[in-house]
Amino acid sequence: MTSKARLLAAIQRKIPDRLPVTTHHVMPYFLEKYMHGISFSKFFDYFGLDPIHWTVPHKPDESQGTYYDPQQDEAEFLESRRIVSDAWRITFENISNPEYMTIRYRIVTPKGELTMVTQSNAYTTWVVEHLIKAKRDIDLIGEYVTTPLCDVEQVNREAEAFGDRGLIRGHICCFDVYGQPGTWQDACCLVGTEKMIMATYDDPEWVHTLLKILQTRKLGFVRSLKGAHYDILELGGGDASTTVISPRLFRKFVAPYDSEIIAAAHDARQRIVYHTCGGMMPILEDIAAMGPDAMETFTPPGMGADVDLAEAKRRIGAKVCMIGGFDQGEYLQRSTPEETRAAVRRCFEAAGANGGYILAPSDHFFDAQPELIAAFADEARKCVYEA
Secondary structure (H helix, E strand, O other), X not given: OOHHHXXXXXXXXXXXXXXXXXXXXXXXXXXXXXXXXXXXXXXXXXXXXXXXXXXXXXXXXXXXXXXXXXXXXXXXXXXXXXXXXXXXXEEXXXXXXXXXXXXXXXXXXXXXXXXXXXXXXXXXXXXXXXXOOOOOHHHHXXXXXXXXXXXXXXXXXXXXXXXXXXXXXXXXXXXXOOXXXXXXXXXXXXXXXXXXXXXXXXXXXXXXXXXXXXXXXXXXXXXXXXXXOOOEEEEEOHHHOOOOOXXXXXXXXXXXXXXXXXXXXXXXXXXXXXXXXXXXXXXHHHHHHOOOOEEEOOOOHHHOOOOOHHHHHHHHOOOXXXXXXXXXXXXXXXXXXHHHHHHHHHHHHHHOOOOOEEEEEOOOOOOOOHHHXXXXXXXXXXXXXXX
16 A cells, blocks of 8 residues: 555555554654754655645635735744735734743734734744733634635645655644634633633633634635645644543533534545544543544553553544554653564554554654654554455
């Protein structure tokens, strides 16, 4: 099988020729520090992993008076090109900080401004001042926020160029400047996770109003995906894991919104992987019931979550493809190659039966030993399904 056929077979819960093995986003920090700055594509070739090509090109909706943000030179954290309008303009200024790159963003609308401050280091970007500070701020978003459309032609050009090398993967649009693919997760980026949790008790109707505003924007993007040659798109994020919120909050404030997005994606003939980097065991069936084609990241206890891979396979393995489950902290950084190979075998034995499983680290990694990645990939290639 080609890598593309192998990965798609697993996503369709079929049995491929061998265990598919890949990784999530390849972090530039890792490539610079450990791999002499090689490209994403060469990373997969070097280690013999099944490749994934990420692309999320956006385009404006000229009928709605939107256009590319002239202030944005390049895509930023989980962003494509920002789409703005005369009523939704984004400006930014650098703030002097000796330790971190610090940027203040302003979203300017006819009825007021919203501001957000982010900081970045060599690893990642985070929010230090959230966009939504008062409940009335969501009124500005509801009235003026723009909706990006998928640039289907660009996706298809990249898919054709990538061919059978591997999967074409994207994600549901995030909020401008800083957000996440899932509806609840997007809201947590804008409000702050703790404040969002408190608001579900203090003012649940306000929370539902915000979630509906964000969901409407995402649904507009999803409907524009028709004809795009994606293999799978990511929805979700860690703020909906049971490491962060209770199963009750998941069922009330996450599943109702994201299940509608999954249904709309299926209407657009797109597949969805639901990403939960954190605790999953109490909500495995709840996530599967939302109807995604695949679930990730099945983070084990050694990485701070709770997943028993064999138990997860028993409970939901017949319903969705499972992606992840590998402890990259221990077995891509601190172990011997023999221990890494044994960990690969344990994952295969736990979740590989009858296909429907893709071996991958349980999310990003920044630091890893190349010889352990090589052992990880090589042992996975030896995990062959019997004819």
